Amino acid sequence: MSRRTVDEITGGRRMRRNRGADWTRRLVQENSLTVNDLIWPIFLIPGSNRSEDIEAMPGVQRVTPDLAVRQAEKAAKLGIPAIATFPNIEIDLRDDTGSHVLATDNLINQTTRLIKQEIPEIGVITDVALDPFTSHGHDGILRDGIIVNDETVAQLAEAAVLQAEAGADIIAPSDMMDGRIGAIRDALDGSGFSHVGIMSYATKYASSFYGPYREAIGTQGLLKGDKRTYYIDPANTDEAVRDAALDVEEGADMLMVKPGLPYLDIIWRLKETFAMPTFAYQVSGEYSMIKAADHNGWIDGERAMLESLLAFKRAGCDGILTYFAAEAAQILSQR
Numbered sequence: 001m002s003r004r005t006v007d008e009i010t011g012g013r014r015m016r017r018n019r020g021a022d023w024t025r026r027l028v029q030e031n032s033l034t035v036n037d038l039i040w041p042i043f044l045i046p047g048s049n050r051s052e053d054i055e056a057m058p059g060v061q062r063v064t065p066d067l068a069v070r071q072a073e074k075a076a077k078l079g080i081p082a083i084a085t086f087p088n089i090e091i092d093l094r095d096d097t098g099s100h101v102l103a104t105d106n107l108i109n110q111t112t113r114l115i116k117q118e119i120p121e122i123g124v125i126t127d128v129a130l131d132p133f134t135s136h137g138h139d140g141i142l143r144d145g146i147i148v149n150d151e152t153v154a155q156l157a158e159a160a161v162l163q164a165e166a167g168a169d170i171i172a173p174s175d176m177m178d179g180r181i182g183a184i185r186d187a188l189d190g191s192g193f194s195h196v197g198i199m200s201y202a203t204k205y206a207s208s209f210y211g212p213y214r215e216a217i218g219t220q221g222l223l224k225g226d227k228r229t230y231y232i233d234p235a236n237t238d239e240a241v242r243d244a245a246l247d248v249e250e251g252a253d254m255l256m257v258k259p260g261l262p263y264l265d266i267i268w269r270l271k272e273t274f275a276m277p278t279f280a281y282q283v284s285g286e287y288s289m290i291k292a293a294d295h296n297g298w299i300d301g302e303r304a305m306l307e308s309l310l311a312f313k314r315a316g317c318d319g320i321l322t323y324f325a326a327e328a329a330q331i332l333s334q335r
């Protein structure tokens with residue numbers, strides 16, 4: 001039997017035609033990453049004019065509120081639409097119930113006030129969860145070995161109102177308690193904050209990729225057990241869709257999938273199902289893997305960073321929370 005020529009095999013259809021030159025590649029490009037897609041997470045420590053390196057996250061620092069304002073300024077200049085703050089709370093302010101989340105002037109709220117005073121044009125997204133505030137590192141109130149749902153929700157709703165009072169534009173609950181979106185919506189509306197949005201960490205998985213974050217906020221030695229009674233099992237997808245459906249019904253304005261790259265299928269499904277503004281959190285472990293491989297000379301870190309961010313766009317994301325935000329924005333602005 002004679003072998004067919006390539007033209008006989010393809011019928012003359014050649015995919016490489018469109019890939020032949022830079023201009024054709026640009027012309028047929030389906031997705032692109034812009035600075036408008038980026039949200040920059042910032043780690044906070046108390047004090048002033050001080051920053052600390054985070055060993056497991058090369059290039060990322062924890063900063064005091066005054067320096068957080070400078071980071072917000074840098075983000076605004078680069079055109080990054082929003083930042084998201086995460087506090088490293090002093091150990092002696094942490095307790096079993098995370099009560100310091102209800103201090104009007106805690107590190108999150110202090111920083112929001114400062115940023116909104118000085119850089120009002122940038123969006124401030126605040127995380128509402130108890131883990132930075134609890135002595136056991138869980139996202140909820142722990143009683144007799146159980147994370148109690150309803151009591152935690154009541155406290156989170158109160159904390160959300162305080163964050164809105166401080167000037168937060170979007171409240172982002174990352175705790176995965178049942179009913180928290182509806183409770184936070186009611187509390188915000190009832191306190192005159194109907195203009196404050198909710199970005200739900202709708203599908204947050206019980207993931208190993210959060211490791212470096214726990215160093216960053218100082219919960220790594222504290223966490224007793226794991227978070228599998230409230231985060232989603234990495235094996236599940238239908239469960240994620242059902243959980244997101246509840247958040248949509250309860251009033252979420254935006255949905256988030258976390259972690260990012262290992263869960264692109266979930267991003268795709270949520271976008272297809274709900275047609276909501278959908279975000280991914282490229283979490284600490286994802287960041288650190290790329291940085292580590294880059295530092296070892298194993299991959300081109302810059303290209304891997306941009307490729308990973310573009311992958312989120314391809315999967316249907318409207319934006320990405322990423323520790324690469326400033327770095328990526330700088331590169332994008334030079335193009």
Ligand code: PBG
Nearest residue numbers: 129131139174209210213283284
């Ligand atoms: C918990 C929370 C986590 C992250 C942000 N808020 C997960 C956790 O510690 O269990 C992870 C972020 C990251 O890894 O970059 N409310």
